[in-house]
Amino acid sequence: MSVKYKIAQLSLVILAGLSTYPGACTAIDKRSFISDDDRFMALRDAAYHDDPKNAEQHAAALTSYDIPSYVDYYRIRSHLLRASNTEIADFINHYEGSAIADRMRNDWLSLLGKHGNWDLFDQQYPLFVVADDNQLRCYALLSKAVKGQKVSNEAKNLLTAPRDYGEGCYSLITYLTDNGQFTKADLWTQMRMAAENGAQPLAQRLGKLLDIPEKKVSVVFDKPAKMFKQGPENSQSSRELFVVALGRIAKNEPSDAAELLSRFSTKLSDEQRSNGWAQIALQSALKLEPEALAYWVRADGASFSNEAYQWRVRTALREGDWKLVKNGINAMPATLKNEPTWTYWLGRALKAEGKADEARRIFASIADQIHFYGQLSLEENGQKIGVPVVARPISAEELAPMEKNPNLQRALRFYAMNLRTEGHREWNWELRKLNERQYLAAAELARKNNLLDRMVNTSDRTKGELDFSQRYPTPFNESMYKTTQALGLDMAWVYGLIRQESRFIMTAKSQVGASGLMQIMPATARYVAKKMGLGNFVPEQVNDVDTNIVLGTNYLNMVLTDLGGSQALASAAYNAGPGRPRAWRAKLTRPVEGAIFAETIPFNETRGYVKNVLSNATYYAALFEKKPQSLKARLGTVVPKGMSASDADLPDEIKQ
CATH class of the missing domain: 1.10.1240 (Methyltransferase, Methionine Synthase (B12-binding Domains); Chain A, domain 1)
Known part of the structure; x- marks a missing residue:
């Protein structure tokens, strides 16, 4: 961070303190600022704190600033809720075609949707270029519904991630319910998804639409065991709440939920029983329990969430049930089934069935894609992973x-x-x-x-x-080579991890406080420094590039040694802590190939992280060694602790 920026930040702190006093605005003049950039930062801060008085003063002093569009944007942003449609439209018209005009249109559309100004919303929405706001998608469907169009199927396809809802999506659900496009069954599907995701505010809103007292919804979420003293009452809503409560109990102990469902199953309909088993199966699958496979079988006919569709297949992969892998993928909605992940695993299931030609065609459909499953598909079709022909250099x-x-x-x-x-x-x-x-x-x-x-x-x-020198850079090569050579650590793997961790931003800092190229947490840095005998280590040193590399590589080497030399396990440990991959490995009932272990990591972030790190590392190795590589070999086999990885334990493709 530059000295100039530090001073700018200090100025903002001072301003924040001054603004709490009456008349603070008049105490701020141009002499308080080192530069126009300094004042621009203060304007931005005022905008995000809904402080139009200070924002206007700062904007007035920036009439010659070299980024006038952002000065105007932050001035309006400071009083956006009170800005007139004319003021916002004038800004957009003046800067039409710019990124900040599109950002303003995004803000405006949110307000128009909230206020139900559908004529203006419908006029502006097609002009929104980035079009990445889920709330606006909900408002767009709500606008169609208000105009009498049937949008229930589109809404069901959109409303699959309860944590991303918000006011627009809440309003859409309410309107569709009030106007008969959403049935009670649709609402209960949403309620089960809310329970799966811990989205209690959504559940409370759904409860109102279903005439469920708020207190009862709270009990289901916070104290679900209370629902099972006498079993479900003889009403539709009571039975549906019982199913939701099963999922909440299963978050702690799936076997307890399974026992309760078995005890009271005669009080439920066939569909409710299936949905109950699906709720239990998902939580059991997330805990990597082998019993989850039997729960999924009993859940046949349930209304699955997107998470449930995917975890049914992941459970089958972990337990080696290729028939269920195939059937589970084929049952997915098209948007899921067509993802490269499930394209690859469908090919593997067909290969396990002996349908080699069909499997090869499926692998070929994604083998040219530069990602984890593209690489694995390439290997399934008998090729190794190399570096593509480099594009002509930029002139x-x-x-x-x-x-x-x-x-x-x-x-x-x-x-x-x-x-x-x-x-x-x-x-x-x-x-x-x-x-x-x-x-x-x-x-x-x-x-x-x-x-x-x-x-x-x-x-x-x-x-x-394709230019792999751009995609897979190797900054600080000399320091990296010296450090990894001293440890006997695979430099390609370290670069693959850095590419995923920080994208080579030297000053990167995560929300939880991890710093630098290798995103090292303060406690980890102190621990590793102590282990290495760095007696004079102070936390600020972690931002020095060479120190960051030394600490990060030493920690990576520690977890690699602790986890038996498995890069898949060690990559997971670097992201989620060493205890978790040890626990995930302990749940295995047999050795599994590394790709299956990676696919069945129960943390979304860590699952994607491990795949990306090892995919990156494979390309880096191809660059460094100038010869084709095997991602499958890098992934290796993950073996339960204490179990032998003899040939008899392994799938045929791992023996080769």
Whole structure:
């Protein structure tokens, strides 16, 4: 962090303190600020704290600022809830075609939807370019419904992630219920998903629509055992709440929930019993219990959530039931079934059935894609993973337009101020307009400005023109080589981990306090430093690149040794802590290939993390060794502690 930025932040702290006193605004004048950038930061802060008085004063002093669109945006943003449609429309018209105008349109559409101004909403929504706001998707369906259109199927396809709902989606559910497009069965499906996700505010709103007292919904979520003293009462809502409560009990102890369902099953309909077993099966699957497989079989005919569809297949993978893998994938909604993950595993299930030709066709459909399952598919079809032919290097003539591009230059300006949100907005806005050669040129511009994360993310967009020097950079190579050689650690794996952890942002800091290239937590840094005998270590040293690499690689080596040399387990440990992968391994009933272990990690973040790290590492190894690699070999086999990984224990493809 630059001295200049630190001073700017100090100024903001001072301003925040002053603003609590009457007349504080008049105490702030231009002399309080070191530069216009300093004042712009104060304007931004005022906007996000809904402080129009200070925002107006700062904006008035920035009439010559070189990014006027953001000055105007933050001025309006400070009083957005009270801004007139005319004021907002004038801003959008003035800056139409810019990233910040699209951001303002996003803000405006949220207000229009909230206020039910559907004519203006419908006029503006098709003009929203980024179109990535789930609330606006809900409002768009609500607008159609208000105009008499049937949108129930679209709504069911949209409303699958309760944690991402919010006011727009709540309003959509309420309207569809009040107007007969959502049935009680639809509401109970939503209630079960809310329970699966711990989304109690959604459950309370659904309870009102189902005439369930708020206190009763709270009991189901917080003290579900109270629902089972006498079993479900003889009413539809009581039986449905009983099923929801089963899922809540299963979060702690699936076997207890299974015993209760068996005891009271005669009081439930066939559909309710199936839904009850699905609730139990999902929680058992997330705990990696082998009993989950039997629960899923009993859940046949249930209304599954997207999570349940996927975990039914993951349970079958972990237990080696390829028939259920195939049937489970084929039963998924098309949007899930067509994801590369399930394309690959469907191919594996067909291969296990002996349908080799059909499996090869499925593998071939994704084998050219540069990701974990593309790599595995390539190997299934008998090839190893190499580095594609490198695109023709970007010429000075191709780079020149990027260096003059106003949107990219604005992004660079924001990055220099450490305003990454604004920088990403401007950078990604421009990328929408580029072809593949221009992507590579923009990536090269990012490299020149030491923005390796932008270089990687921009270059990753290409499908035909590939430059792996951009996608898989190797900064600090000398320090990395020296450190990994001393430890006997695979440098390709370390680079693969850094690419996933920080995207090579030297000053990266996570929400939980992890720092630097290798995203080391303060407690971990102290622990490793002590183990290494670094007596004079102080926490601030973790931000020094060389120190970060030394601490991170030593910690990685520790967890690798502790977990028997498995990169799959050690990568999981680096992300989730060593105790969790040990517990996940302990739940195994047999050795499994590393890809199955990775796919069945119960934490979404860690599951994606392990796949990405080992996929990255395989490409890095191909770059370093200049020969094709095997991701399957890198994943290896994960064996329950104390069990032998003899050939008799392993699938045929692992024996080879």
